Amino acid sequence: MRREIGNNIRSIVIVAVIAGLLYPVISSIMPGWEVMLTYGIILAIAALGFNLLFNYTGLLSFGHAAFVGLGAYAVGLSVKYIGLRILEVQVLIGVLLSALLALIVGFIAVRYRGIFFAILMLVTAQILWGFYVKFYHITGGTDGIRIPRPTLFFIYDTTGLGYHAFNMVYHYYALLWFTVLAIIMWYIVNSPFGYTLRVIKDAETRAVALGVNVDRYRLLALVISAIYAGIAGALYAPINRLVTPDLAYWTLSGKIVFMSILGGTMYFLGPIIGALTYVYLETIAQRITIYWYLILGITIIAIMFFMPRGLLGLTELEGFKKMARLFSALRLQFKL
Amino acid sequence: MSLDTLARYILDTFFFASLISLIVSGLNIIYGVMRIVNLAHASLFTLGAYTVAWITANYIVKIFGSNLILLLVLPLTIAVIVTVLVSLVMVTPLLRYSYGKGEAFQLIVTFALLIIFEELFQIVWGRMPLVANDAFFAMGTVNLFGSPYPLYKVFVIIVAFLIILALWLLTYRTYLGLLLRATSMDSEMVQALGANVIRLIVVAIITASLLAGLGGALYVPTASVALGLSLDVLIVAFVGLVIGGLGSFIGSLIGALIVSIFRTFSIYFFPELELVILFTVALIVLIFKPEGIGGGKGW
Numbered sequence: 111m112r113r114e115i116g117n118n119i120r121s122i123v124i125v126a127v128i129a130g131l132l133y134p135v136i137s138s139i140m141p142g143w144e145v146m147l148t149y150g151i152i153l154a155i156a157a158l159g160f161n162l163l164f165n166y167t168g169l170l171s172f173g174h175a176a177f178v179g180l181g182a183y184a185v186g187l188s189v190k191y192i193g194l195r196i197l198e199v200q201v202l203i204g205v206l207l208s209a210l211l212a213l214i215v216g217f218i219a220v221r222y223r224g225i226f227f228a229i230l231m232l233v234t235a236q237i238l239w240g241f242y243v244k245f246y247h248i249t250g251g252t253d254g255i256r257i258p259r260p261t262l263f264f265i266y267d268t269t270g271l272g273y274h275a276f277n278m279v280y281h282y283y284a285l286l287w288f289t290v291l292a293i294i295m296w297y298i299v300n301s302p303f304g305y306t307l308r309v310i311k312d313a314e315t316r317a318v319a320l321g322v323n324v325d326r327y328r329l330l331a332l333v334i335s336a337i338y339a340g341i342a343g344a345l346y347a348p349i350n351r352l353v354t355p356d357l358a359y360w361t362l363s364g365k366i367v368f369m370s371i372l373g374g375t376m377y378f379l380g381p382i383i384g385a386l387t388y389v390y391l392e393t394i395a396q397r398i399t400i401y402w403y404l405i406l407g408i409t410i411i412a413i414m415f416f417m418p419r420g421l422l423g424l425t426e427l428e429g430f431k432k433m434a435r436l437f438s439a440l441r442l443q444f445k446l
Numbered sequence: 447m448s449l450d451t452l453a454r455y456i457l458d459t460f461f462f463a464s465l466i467s468l469i470v471s472g473l474n475i476i477y478g479v480m481r482i483v484n485l486a487h488a489s490l491f492t493l494g495a496y497t498v499a500w501i502t503a504n505y506i507v508k509i510f511g512s513n514l515i516l517l518l519v520l521p522l523t524i525a526v527i528v529t530v531l532v533s534l535v536m537v538t539p540l541l542r543y544s545y546g547k548g549e550a551f552q553l554i555v556t557f558a559l560l561i562i563f564e565e566l567f568q569i570v571w572g573r574m575p576l577v578a579n580d581a582f583f584a585m586g587t588v589n590l591f592g593s594p595y596p597l598y599k600v601f602v603i604i605v606a607f608l609i610i611l612a613l614w615l616l617t618y619r620t621y622l623g624l625l626l627r628a629t630s631m632d633s634e635m636v637q638a639l640g641a642n643v644i645r646l647i648v649v650a651i652i653t654a655s656l657l658a659g660l661g662g663a664l665y666v667p668t669a670s671v672a673l674g675l676s677l678d679v680l681i682v683a684f685v686g687l688v689i690g691g692l693g694s695f696i697g698s699l700i701g702a703l704i705v706s707i708f709r710t711f712s713i714y715f716f717p718e719l720e721l722v723i724l725f726t727v728a729l730i731v732l733i734f735k736p737e738g739i740g741g742g743k744g745w
Contacts, residue, residue: 407562
């Protein structure tokens with residue numbers, strides 16, 4: 111089997127540590143750009159969920175925004191109607207709702223692959239989006255719901271914190287979620303369950319012949335994937351301070367697809383690297399031009415045709431390998 | 447339900463079915479020849495609609511006044527030409543080079559194309575909906591059991607019927623149609639027998655684009671055209687495809703009709719639940735008849 115770069119827990123921890131260390135650095139060098147890092151690691155959670163379906167199960171979803179939106183609205187509605195501000199409980203509500211939705215839709219959708227699955231998920235997301243927009247007396251319509259500062263870890267009320275202090279605290283809070291979830295995901299994809307999913311993707315007939323209940327495995331993969339997207343949505347709400355129907359719109363699903371293929375869907379770290387790169391690409395592009403989605407679409411097509419392995423695929427180029435060999439030789443030399 | 451409401455309901459259903467069948471049959475032609483479901487196909491419909499709305503409001507009415515024949519023919523022709531040209535530049539090369547690259551690849555590429563089109567529409571025509579209902583009002587109404595019914599919708603039904611008839615003749619009564627049908631069944635064999643499959647693919651895409659652009663052009667006098675139309679149309683067309691079965695000519699027409707019955711019903715009685723109803727219909731069909739009404743048999 112091909113040795114895959116970054117498919118180990120150490121790499122996940124390294125990425126998390128870098129994301130943690132970079133935050134104060136960016137905020138001192140380029141104030142205002144550090145928030146993107148928080149968005150990036152939150153979106154990375156959703157992209158990890160997407161990739162469990164896409165790379166490991168072979169199901170392409172154009173509707174992951176449905177779960178992101180559900181997670182975000184779980185936070186928004188629970189604040190608005192029952193005054194709940196303990197974020198962990200709100201995340202739990204988002205997880206339960208996402209899992210429930212995934213079970214309902216997935217019950218039928220996982221029997222199909224390709225276009226049918228992709229569009230059924232897309233329609234699911236559009237239905238929810240329509241609900242958020244049309245039932246404005248409940249959801250606030252396109253104005254959305256304002257999210258007050260949450261209470262973290264059940265006791266730590268962040269209301270009194272200043273803007274920057276809160277962002278900083280929240281970054282490390284989100285980073286904690288990210289690290290734990292990424293490690294769990296690593297165990298999932300490298301467990302017998304994960305390998306069964308890969309068999310289903312590569313040789314469905316063989317999996318059936320081996321006695322695997324293909325639909326049940328796919329359904330479980332969809333539910334896990336939905337839970338990840340739901341958590342991402344719930345974590346997204348407080349840092350964004352506003353929950354709008356845009357979080358369930360099909361363009362967000364497109365962005366999640368884009369992040370994953372940008373980083374490289376074949377790699378475990380791909381969606382993570384993709385999400386972190388994506389938020390900065392988007393920010394830079396939006397400062398230069400207002401036609402961000404145009405660039406996004408063209409870039410997707412360019413990646414698909416010319417760089418199908420994504421950014422991490424670059425590590426397999428000869429030059430990079432030489433550098434890596436040189437690096438490890440140096441490391442041996444100096445006994446680092 | 448009184449007689450005129452019923453007749454209105456039936457005619458509205460047929461009107462909508464006419465538009466949807468233009469898209470679904472185009473999707474089907476491309477799927478048949480290339481095994482690609484082109485997600486950006488609905489964008490060509492929207493492109494046709496935007497073009498008509500824009501030139502009618504800005505040029506045709508100002509230059510020619512409300513001459514009915516010009517209002518009908520001129521925008522329609524221009525829209526179809528624009529759609530086919532854009533399709534030749536943007537859609538055809540992408541589809542042609544996505545040919546045979548795997549379904550996930552094709553879906554992502556055409557999805558990206560959908561995003562690109564959506565942004566282009568916003569750049570060119572802005573966020574506000576465009577309206578050009580001059581032709582709709584210029585045609586007047588017809589008496590339908592005592593209440594007026596817009597003649598324009600009847601006109602669309604007739605035009606779409608003629609187009610579908612022509613398409614049927616093309617696929618079942620000409621040599622080109624024979625080649626297209628043969629490709630939909632076994633493209634390798636067609637290639638081995640000496641036909642140029644790539645050329646057939648281009649012909650199929652152009653035909654499909656023409657149908658989509660025409661559909662959009664016919665649609666616009668009855669309603670406004672706004673961002674997000676592509677996705678709505680795509681979803682309705684997809685449900686039609688699910689019902690009718692991928693790759694079946696007659697099946698897709700029946701699918702378009704059935705999806706229109708449900709859509710018109712939901713628009714009449716539960717406008718908030720339109721998507722939910724369509725989604726449920728698609729799921730029910732997928733449970734009980736996953737291959738659709740005419741699916742799996744080729745053309």
